[in-house]
Amino acid sequence: MLETVDLKAKLTKAEYKGIADPLDLRLAELQRRLLDAEIPVIIVFEGWDASGKGTAIGRLLRGLDPRGYKVHKPGPPTEDAIMRPPMWRYWQLLPPHGRIALYDRSWYSQVLDDRVFASKGDQSWADAYQRIRTFERQLVDDHAVVIKFWLHISKKEQKKRFKKLADDPVTAWRVSAMDRKRHKRYDRFTDAVEDMLRETSTASAPWTVIPAHDRRYAHVRIGETVAAAMENALTRKHSEPAPIAEVHLPNRRTSPLDRVDLSLSIARDTYRDQLRDLQKELHRIEHRMYVERIPAMIVFEGWDAAGKGGCIRRMVRDLDPRGFEVAPYGAPEGEEKHHHYLWRFWRNIPKAGHLTIFDRSWYGRVLVERVEGFATPEEWQRAYREINEFEQELAQFGMVIVKFWMHISKDEQLNRFKSREETPHKEWKITDEDWRNRERWDAYWQAVSDMIERTSTPDAPWTIVEGDDKPHARIKTLETVITAIGQTLDNA
């Protein structure tokens, strides 16, 4: 594959002059149009050491407005990153809609190095490429442009460039021990790179191999590739069919919610003893999680006034607050609105050994955003797969995932709303929005049923909690969490 690259490709100074300036103008104009269209651009620069990635990035950016781009140079993962799933740190480096992010080395470098140096089993990099394909596809589905360059030079050329750098005392520091190690393994790297290009060249995020012996040629090829990809994205965005205003929800015949036995309850005195025991047990579990470095996530979704808050408070009562965090999520605001909807949840992924409880979550995409029309039908229908991929990636990292749908009857909800309105210290809990949501009970019922059916997976199953009796709900959520995390710990 790489041996067919024409490394002799070059441009004369005169040829270059005629092309470069108009290209800069075209790119500057495109940058403005993409900003208006809120399309984010992700440009990956991978390539041999000394192939000129830094220079190429600088040249590409020359004509652009520096307020609209950001260059990242991800090094080896920090301790904080090692304690989280591999893609976590790259989610933090994504550009907001309309902006450009450039990566001098990216999510690919680590995989290549790991493969060539760490002699891991084949499966590990295959998994990594799977994760990357998913990552890039999710971004492209969110209208991002993903452009990936491999800057190619021969082993001989690399040697020559290293020598030139090393001979000059001003630049000698730039040739690192790692660079030399990689140079020695040029051939093994070639195999790994060809594999990477094959495995991760997709229709929506293709690789472009750039012959990089001649800088002028490389710069023009890169600039033209970027411009073409940007133009494509603009055409694609403008030619999209107008979003469907309202999706007609077929009436469901059956739903997992039909079978919920809301009469389940528990006697008060049994409850108090059980609760105390379970709280202590969860505290022990928290401690074992910390020692064994097992992370866990608990998701609470449910009808308004279903008792999420009460369950959460009892769940954490005996826990060491340094080991857990409760993350409440409302409507996205500020910079959250300028990112992929999963972005704000990726920021709160717990570290190894820690627990995060999500009070509402990414399921808002297929619940409130679906029902209220904040997401297009195409977007929320796509979301089931995205969410399953997201949770699978976390599970693969060793995350325990427990998801609760807190279920109550429509009558019980009415009672609770009224009681909140009548009790002075509970009044703050009830808002007009709660009443509005209640009017949409049937639409939510459909959305919840679809959600449970389509996102209950072996690694991240839903548990429906019978919530009319609060003590029952609190015991059941505690027991479920203890069992799920406990099993993982026992197998660790």
Added chain:
Amino acid sequence: MLETVDLKAKLTKAEYKGIADPLDLRLAELQRRLLDAEIPVIIVFEGWDASGKGTAIGRLLRGLDPRGYKVHKPGPPTEDAIMRPPMWRYWQLLPPHGRIALYDRSWYSQVLDDRVFASKGDQSWADAYQRIRTFERQLVDDHAVVIKFWLHISKKEQKKRFKKLADDPVTAWRVSAMDRKRHKRYDRFTDAVEDMLRETSTASAPWTVIPAHDRRYAHVRIGETVAAAMENALTRKHSEPAPIAEVHLPNRRTSPLDRVDLSLSIARDTYRDQLRDLQKELHRIEHRMYVERIPAMIVFEGWDAAGKGGCIRRMVRDLDPRGFEVAPYGAPEGEEKHHHYLWRFWRNIPKAGHLTIFDRSWYGRVLVERVEGFATPEEWQRAYREINEFEQELAQFGMVIVKFWMHISKDEQLNRFKSREETPHKEWKITDEDWRNRERWDAYWQAVSDMIERTSTPDAPWTIVEGDDKPHARIKTLETVITAIGQTLDNA
């Protein structure tokens, strides 16, 4: 000081029972009221190892809504933190308005350890306490409640507790080598702690020393101290005088802007040569900054259409984009609105060796926020000092700070506005807001004059740039930056 602490203080189980539950209810109620009042709460737990900080935090939080608090346990600084001013990482850990942050060790621990172990010069910890006093005062001025506990136990008690932990295989790992090292130096630590308490007990952020031999006693003392501080904060906030609607700006007799010679200009051909040379020179400087680990910040403020963007683009044209970043700032949005106004700028402080160019900045506080009334007179008048402190702290870390006021005449602004409206590819640059701001020219003139007079300091001086002639402005800004960073490099 510490020897007077009554370590025998204790509560019987019966006494405790009568106090603890009502205290929990009081705290829960206060948490809700502080959320409504948007008052952030910062609770620092420092104290001897094994004095029970973790347990005390857990007990304090027991009755609170876990969605409203977050516990931080800052360890030694990461590589990322070391490359930035010391308080940088603590700014990232501040609670949004209305929320509670608790710190199991905080900005104090590092200072204590450094002092006792690293045998640094006296000046280093004195500076640290100065920084901390400023930090806490700025937060309190922003309506935060700052509560600080020192959990005190005797050397004998500490030894006993270590032994108990070490004897149990389940808890033995909790006694670290560092803990033992600190225990050996208990007396030297005592001196350092007493000094810390003296140096950083201020009226607005006092220390409370808690006798921690008896856990029940400690928990009650802590809870009551927190509750009292919260109540105080609510009273203070509610008894504040109503903000003055409009501040009457006295007409200035003189202004630094009077003396600006807007006729300065430069010939086109001289300009092109100079520009090219200066761009190359700045590239060399950027490289030296990286090697010497010197960070730098450039602030661009100025009239609308004064040419900030053009100056910035020419400034970065030859730079390696991995070494700099342009950070544009508009009105605060999303979570930015729920924090101290300096918070969003602290997030973008460059690392050692890097350059950040701020396109508009924290000076918005004393410009647009003053003129438009978004900040109260009390707030913007206080801001001059806060800004000087902020910049001084950065300068102390070794940051080079260059600030430009881009100045043009009112006539020149009108010409540029019109030309923007008439030129198709410049139209996007002009908005209704620009015209509105123009109407307030005189009020801005006052605000700019005050700003320049009150925040030009030796470490962070303002440079007024004569902007009617764009080439002159571009050359002057480049030259100023090169001189400022160059001098620091020569002295490094």
